[in-house]
Amino acid sequence: MxxxxxxxxxxxxxxxxxxxxxxxxxxxxxxxxxxxAGSIKLKPATEMVEAAERAGVMTPDSVLVESSSGNMGVALSVIAASKGYRFLCVTDSRCNLSTRLLMEALGTQVHVVTEPSPDGGFLGARLDYVRRRCARDERYVWLSQYTNAHNWKxxxxxxxxxxxxxxxxxxxxxxxxxxxxxxxxxxxxxxxxxxxxxxxxxxxxxxxxxxxxxxxxxxxxxxxxxxxxxxxxxxxxxxxxxxxxxxxxxxxxxxxxxxxxxxxxxxxxxxxxxxxxxxxxxxxxxxxxxxxxxxxxxxxxxxxxxxxxxxxxxxxxxxxxxxxxxxxxxxxxxxxxxxxxxxx
Structure with a gap:
């Protein structure tokens, strides 16, 4: 059992x-x-957060931030709620309503990008927003699922x-x-x-x-x-x-x-x-x-x-x-x- x-x-x-x-x-x-978390994303989310903790990047004052179309956002919401971290998920208007509501129920702040970037589409616009938030506040920790090797590991x-x-x-x-x-x-x-x-x-x-x-x-x-x-x-x-x-x-x-x-x-x-x-x-x-x-x-x-x-x-x-x-x-x-x- x-x-x-x-x-x-x-x-x-x-x-x-x-x-x-x-x-x-x-x-x-x-x-x-x-x-x-209801998807395969729980495994890489766990791996990325724990790697950041081992590296000393995460502190009790840290605020997780990630761009996600849905499933990674839910997985990080589950982990953040369990570990006591604040989490900002940056998504876009294609994200299912039920997914956004689920993240919010877990205590996540959800920001929805409504206009695509001229060059990078919705993903580019989401990444631009994440970069701006991180530049303004050093408490934000961006795991960057798109470049983080612990995603594939x-x-x-x-x-x-x-x-x-x-x-x-x-x-x-x-x-x-x-x-x-x-x-x-x-x-x-x-x-x-x-x-x-x-x-x-x-x-x-x-x-x-x-x-x-x-x-x-x-x-x-x-x-x-x-x-x-x-x-x-x-x-x-x-x-x-x-x-x-x-x-x-x-x-x-x-x-x-x-x-x-x-x-x-x-x-x-x-x-x-x-x-x-x-x-x-x-x-x-x-x-x-x-x-x-x-x-x-x-x-x-x-x-x-x-x-x-x-x-x-x-x-x-x-x-x-x-x-x-x-x-x-x-x-x-x-x-x-x-x-x-x-x-x-």
């Missing part, structure tokens, strides 16, 4: 969903949302080894790309494993992480409006992009089977299933990482009016069910520029 005194001490690490009965392709989904030490324990014959791993902390930590770990594992990064259309064309992105989580400083493409075998409409279709298909996942998970699963649908998957062991659960997306991904306003009336029609067959005119597409090894 686990007994904890700190909310960041618990994280369900060994839960997988077999998605083959739903999508007819072999894929195991590693569920990372069963902790008190959390997954190097925990996420990747946990997958390897249960899947010693892993062939391909699908990882969503946001700050690329999860991607880089897992990719680095598996690069030195006893067998080659193909690392497939899953990004969203409109993100420039792998050099794609910038465009509208309405779902928080994956994707960046700048190249992530943590990204080293030499560790990535392939990068694919997923349309947000296909993310929504995949989330609804999972929900129709009782699995309510978040937008980031929908993107990863959509890209993974499309990738698998184009290959001979006999004897192939594939795992995808699910960063989040779906409760925080009830007013967006799972809200019919929101979907119709942004993506049209036919997004969820029967003939557009996700991955009914290979479709190269929509869905995921390969992004050039990553190192490649021969695929399985």
């Amino acid at each position: 686990p007994v904890i005194s700190d909310p960041y001490s618990f994280n369900e690490e060994d839960l997988y969903v077999d998605l083959e009965p739903i999508f007819e392709h072999p894929l195991f989904l590693k569920c990372e949302g069963f902790n008190f 959390a997954h190097y030490h925990r996420t990747a080894p946990a997958i390897a324990r249960w899947f010693p014959h892993l062939d391909v791993l699908f990882v969503g790309a946001g700050t690329t902390g999860t991607l880089m930590g897992c990719a680095r770990w598996f690069r030195h494993w006893h067998r080659p594992v193909r690392i497939v990064a899953v990004d969203t259309v409109g993100s420039v992480t792998f050099g794609g064309t910038p465009g509208r992105r309405m779902l928080p989580g994956l994707g960046m409006s700048m190249r992530p400083p943590l990204l080293d493409t030499s560790y990535v075998d392939e990068a694919i992009q997923v349309e947000e409409a296909d993310t929504i279709r995949t989330c609804h298909r999972l929900a129709s089977h009782g699995f309510l996942f978040g937008g980031s998970t929908g993107t990863v699963v959509s890209g993974a299933i499309d990738w698998l649908a184009q290959r001979d998957t006999q004897r192939l062991t594939a795992v995808a990482i699910a960063p989040d659960l779906g409760e925080r997306y009830l007013d967006t991904v799972y809200q019919a009016n929101w979907i119709q306003d942004l993506y049209g009336d036919d997004v969820l029609t029967t003939d557009e069910r996700p991955h009914a067959g290979p479709r190269r005119d929509r869905g995921s597409r390969t992004v050039p520029g990553c190192a490649r090894r021969p695929g399985p």
